[in-house]
Amino acid sequence: MASSSSHEATTTTLVERVQNFVAENKRAILLTTAAAAIGVAGVAYYASTSRPRPPPDAEQGEKKKKSKSGKKKKSSKKDDGPILEEIKPKSAKVEDEELNFNLAADEILALPEESYDMQQRAKYAAAFKSQGNNAYTKRNFSEAAEHYTKAIAVSPKPEPVFYSNRAACYVNFSPPKHDLVVRDCDEALKLDPNYVKALNRRAVGLEGLGRYEEALRDYTAATILDKFQNASTAQAVERVLKTISSTKAAEILAQREPRLPSYTFVSAYFAAFRPRPALELPENPSQGDQTLQLSLQALEAADYAHALSFVNEAIDQGISWDAGKAEAFNLRGTFKFLIGDIEGSKGDLQTAINLYPSSTQSLVKIASVHMEQGNPVKAFECFEEAIKHNPNDPDIYYHRGQVLFIMSDFDKAAEDYTKSTELDDQFVFSHIQLAVAQYKAGNIANSMAQFRRTMKAFPQRSEPQNYYGELLLDQQRYQDAVEKFDRAIEIEKAKPRPNVLPLVNKGLALYQWKQDIAAAEECCNEALTIDPDCDAAVATLAQLSLQQSKIEKAMEMFKKQTELARTEPELVNALTYQYATAAQLEFLKTYPEMAAQLNALARGMA
Numbered sequence: 001m002a003s004s005s006s007h008e009a010t011t012t013t014l015v016e017r018v019q020n021f022v023a024e025n026k027r028a029i030l031l032t033t034a035a036a037a038i039g040v041a042g043v044a045y046y047a048s049t050s051r052p053r054p055p056p057d058a059e060q061g062e063k064k065k066k067s068k069s070g071k072k073k074k075s076s077k078k079d080d081g082p083i084l085e086e087i088k089p090k091s092a093k094v095e096d097e098e099l100n101f102n103l104a105a106d107e108i109l110a111l112p113e114e115s116y117d118m119q120q121r122a123k124y125a126a127a128f129k130s131q132g133n134n135a136y137t138k139r140n141f142s143e144a145a146e147h148y149t150k151a152i153a154v155s156p157k158p159e160p161v162f163y164s165n166r167a168a169c170y171v172n173f174s175p176p177k178h179d180l181v182v183r184d185c186d187e188a189l190k191l192d193p194n195y196v197k198a199l200n201r202r203a204v205g206l207e208g209l210g211r212y213e214e215a216l217r218d219y220t221a222a223t224i225l226d227k228f229q230n231a232s233t234a235q236a237v238e239r240v241l242k243t244i245s246s247t248k249a250a251e252i253l254a255q256r257e258p259r260l261p262s263y264t265f266v267s268a269y270f271a272a273f274r275p276r277p278a279l280e281l282p283e284n285p286s287q288g289d290q291t292l293q294l295s296l297q298a299l300e301a302a303d304y305a306h307a308l309s310f311v312n313e314a315i316d317q318g319i320s321w322d323a324g325k326a327e328a329f330n331l332r333g334t335f336k337f338l339i340g341d342i343e344g345s346k347g348d349l350q351t352a353i354n355l356y357p358s359s360t361q362s363l364v365k366i367a368s369v370h371m372e373q374g375n376p377v378k379a380f381e382c383f384e385e386a387i388k389h390n391p392n393d394p395d396i397y398y399h400r401g402q403v404l405f406i407m408s409d410f411d412k413a414a415e416d417y418t419k420s421t422e423l424d425d426q427f428v429f430s431h432i433q434l435a436v437a438q439y440k441a442g443n444i445a446n447s448m449a450q451f452r453r454t455m456k457a458f459p460q461r462s463e464p465q466n467y468y469g470e471l472l473l474d475q476q477r478y479q480d481a482v483e484k485f486d487r488a489i490e491i492e493k494a495k496p497r498p499n500v501l502p503l504v505n506k507g508l509a510l511y512q513w514k515q516d517i518a519a520a521e522e523c524c525n526e527a528l529t530i531d532p533d534c535d536a537a538v539a540t541l542a543q544l545s546l547q548q549s550k551i552e553k554a555m556e557m558f559k560k561q562t563e564l565a566r567t568e569p570e571l572v573n574a575l576t577y578q579y580a581t582a583a584q585l586e587f588l589k590t591y592p593e594m595a596a597q598l599n600a601l602a603r604g605m606a
Contacts, residue, residue, distance in 0.1 A: 118156040125155035125162070132165060145169035160188035164198045171204055181205030193590070196225050200233060207240060212247075213579070216240045220583040221590065237580075245575035249568055258339040261566050262533035264500055266304050266338055272402075273361060274395055274427055279327055288317035292328050299331070302497060308335045326356035334365060340566050342372050358389040364399045371403055379403055394423035398430050405433065410441035428458045432467050439471055447471065462488035466502045473505070478513030482506060500527035504536045507544075517547050535564045542577065551585050 132147030148166035155162065167184035170177040185202030188195055203218035219236045226233065260266055279296060281289050295310030311331045319325045333348030349366040352359055367382035383400045386393065401416030417434035420427065431454040439447035451468040458464055469484030488502035507523030510516045521544045527537040542557030558581060561574035588595060 121154050121156045125151045125159070128154065129162060129165070132169075136165070136169065139172075141169040141172045158187070158191055160191040160195055160198065163188040163191075164195065164201060167198070167201045167205070171201060176205075176208055178205040178208035182209065194225060196222050199225070200230075200236075203236065203240075207236075212240050212244045213583075216244060216579060216583045217586050220580075221587045224584070224587055224594065225591070241576050241580055242572075244579050245572045248575050248579075249571040252562070252571060253568060258341060260304055260308065260335070261338055262531055262535060262564065263302075263304070263497060264531050264534050264536075265566075267302055267497070267499065269334075269338060270299070270302075272399070272429060273364075274424065276361070279324065281324075282321050286318060286320040288314045288319040289321075289324055291317055292319055292324055295328075295331065304335075307331070311335070322355045326352045326359055326362070329355065330359065330362045330365070333362070337365065337369060337372075338566075342369060345369050346373075360386040360390050360393045360396055363389075364396055367399065367403065371406070376403065376407065392423055394420040394427065394430070396420075397423070398427070398433070401430075401433060401437070405437055405440075408440075410437045413437045414441065428454065428461050428463055431457070432463055436467060436471075439474075460491060462491040462499060462502060465491065466505060469502070469505060469509070473509050473512070476512075478509055481509050482513070485509060498530055500531045500534050500537060503527040503530075504534070504540055507540060511544070517544055520544055521548075533564055535561065535570075538564060546581070551581065555581055555585070 128147045128151035132144045132151065135144035135147060145166050148162050151162045163184040167181045170180040182202055182205040185198045185205065188198040199218045199222040203215045203222065206215035206218060219233055219240060223233045223237055281293060291310050292314035295307050295314055298307035298310055311328055315328050315332060319328055329348045329352040333345045333352060336348060337345035346366060346369045349362050349369065352362040363382045363386035367379040370379040370382065383396060386396045397416040398420040401413040401420065404413035404416060414434055414437040417430050417437060420430040421434065435447045435450035435454065438450060451464060451471065454464040455468060465484045465488035469481045469488065472481035472484060485502045485506040489506065492498035492502060503523045504527050507520035511520040521541060524537045524541040524544065527534050538557050538560045542554050542561065545554035545557060558574060558578035562571060562578060565571035565574045
C-alpha cells in the first residue's frame with residue numbers, strides 16, 4: 001500500500017517508472033552492466049528469464065562426455081541433495097584388481113615404496129572416490145564421506161573433486177554439518193577457484209551458518225560463472241538477498257532517528273490539501289498559542305523542519321483553546337505520518353478528531369493512516385464520517401478518489417475527482433487525477449482532452465504539463481513528452497524551491513527515446529542539486545550509473561537510497577540493490593579475468 005495516498009496517485013506514473021526501470025529495460029540494463037558488476041537486485045532472476053532455455057539437469061557432472069555413438073551419457077539423478085561430479089561410477093572390480101581394499105588409508109600410506117608408487121596411490125584414490133559415489137547414490141552419506149576421506153588421504157596430489165564431494169555428503173547429514181561443508185569447499189576452491197559446484201556448496205554451508213553476505217558472494221559468483229544457466233542458484237541469490245535486506249532494514253529502523261523525507265515529497269503531500277482560513281489566536285494567547293502560530297507560518301513558507309520543531313514546542317508548552325489544540329495535533333500527526341511513525345500519527349490525528357470531531361482534514365488524514373496499515377474498510381469509514389460533518393468539503397472526495405485510484409478502481413476514483421472538481425474547480429490536482437484515472441481506465445481520448453483543458457485552465461502550473469508529459473511518454477511520443485517536461489521545468493525554475501520531478505521525468509524520457517545516458521544523468525544530477533533528497537532522482541541515477549559501469553557511483557546512490565527510504569518496504573528495496581551490487585562488485589575483484597567474458601555474454605544474450 002502506498003504510504004501517502006494524498007499525493008501518491010498523482011505521482012504514481014513516475015514512481016512506477018523508476019521502480020520498474022530494471023524490469024522494463026532488463027536487456028539494456030542487465031546485459032550491459034553484466035561486465036560492470038551485474039549490479040541490480042534480482043539480477044540472476046532477470047538474466048535467467050531473459051531468454052528461453054531447457055531446464056537444468058538435476059544431476060550433471062563437471063563435463064558431459066559424448067560416447068562413441070555421439071550421445072551424451074546420462075547423468076545419475078536423485079530427488080534431493082547436492083550434485084556429485086560424475087555419473088554412476090564403474091564397479092570396483094574394473095579398477096586394478098591388485099588393489100587391497102581391506103587396507104585402511106594410513107596402512108596404504110605405510111606400504112613400502114618398492115611396492116607402492118605414486119601411480120598406485122592415484123589408483124587407490126580413484127577407487128575410493130568410486131566407492132564414495134556408489135554410497136552417495138544409495139544415500140549412505142556417512143559411508144560416502146569416509147570413502148572420500150580415504151581418497152583425500154592417499155591421493156598423491158590434492159583433488160578438488162574429493163573435497164567437494166565430501167562437502168556434498170556433509171550437506172546431507174542430519175543435521176547438516178555446515179562448518180565442515182565450508183571447510184571442504186574452501187580447500188576445493190583453493191585448488192580450483194572456478195569450481196562452480198564448490199561455490200554453490202560453500203554458499204549452502206555459509207547460509208546454514210547464518211553468514212548471509214558471504215553466502216550471497218558465493219551464490220553470485222556461481223551464477224555468473226555458470227552463465228546464468230542454473231535456475232536454483234538464481235533463486236538462492238534472491239532468497240539470500242531478501243534475508244539480508246529484511247534483517248538489515250529492521251536493524252536500521254530500530255536505531256535510526258526519525259527524519260523528514262525530501263522537500264519534493266513533503267511539499268507534494270501538503271499541496272494535496274486545499275488552503276484553509278488562517279487560524280485566529282485567542283485575545284490573550286499563551287506561549288504555546290504563539291509558538292503554534294510560528295509553526296503555521298513556517299508551514300506556509302514551506303520551511304518544514306521549523307514547522308515541525310515549533311509544533312512540538314507548542315504542544316509541550318500548552319495550547320489554550322480546543323481548536324488550536326486540534327490544529328496542533330493534526331499538524332504533528334501529519335509530520336509523524338511523513339516521517340513514518342504510523343502509530344504516533346494515528347494517535348495524534350485521533351486526538352485532533354476527539355477535540356474537534358468536525359475536522360474533516362484530520363478524518364481524511366487518518367484514513368491514509370488506516371490505508372498504510374492495510375485497513376481500507378476503516379479508511380472508508382473515516383471518509384463517510386467526514387462527509388456526515390461536511391458533505392461539501394471537496395478534499396474528502398479528492399482523497400477518497402486517491403485511495404480508490406491506488407486500489408485500481410479507476411471508474412469510482414474518477415467519480416470522486418469529478419465531485420471534488422464540481423465543489424471547487426480551482427484545485428489543479430483534482431483535474432489532473434481525473435485525467436490520469438481516465439487514462440488508467442482505458443479512456444485515452446477523454447484523458448488527453450481533460451489534460452489539454454487543464455493545461456489551458458492552469459497555464460502557470462507545472463503539474464499538468466508534467467503529468468501530461470508522462471502520459472505522452474507512456475505512449476512513446478518522446479519528443480512531445482520532452483517538450484512538456486521542459487515547459488514544466490521552466491515554470492518550476494521561477495519558484496524559490498522548484499519541484500524536481502519534471503527533471504527526473506525528462507531524464508527518463510531522454511534515456512528511453514535516444515538512450516542518451518549522459519543527458520539523463522545530467523537531468524538527475526541537476527535535480528539532486530536542487531533537492532539532494534529526491535529519492536526518484538537518486539534511484540534513477542543509480543541505475544544510470546550501472547548502465548555506464550560507474551559501479552562506485554551506483555553504490556553511493558544505493559546507500560543514499562537507503563538513507564532516504566521512509567518505510568520498511570522502501571528500505572528493503574534499497575538495501576537489496578545495495579547488497580546485490582556489492583556482491584557482484586566483489587565477484588569482479590575476485591575474477592577480474594571474467595570482465596571480457598561477461599561483455600561477450602552480454603552481447604550474445606542481447
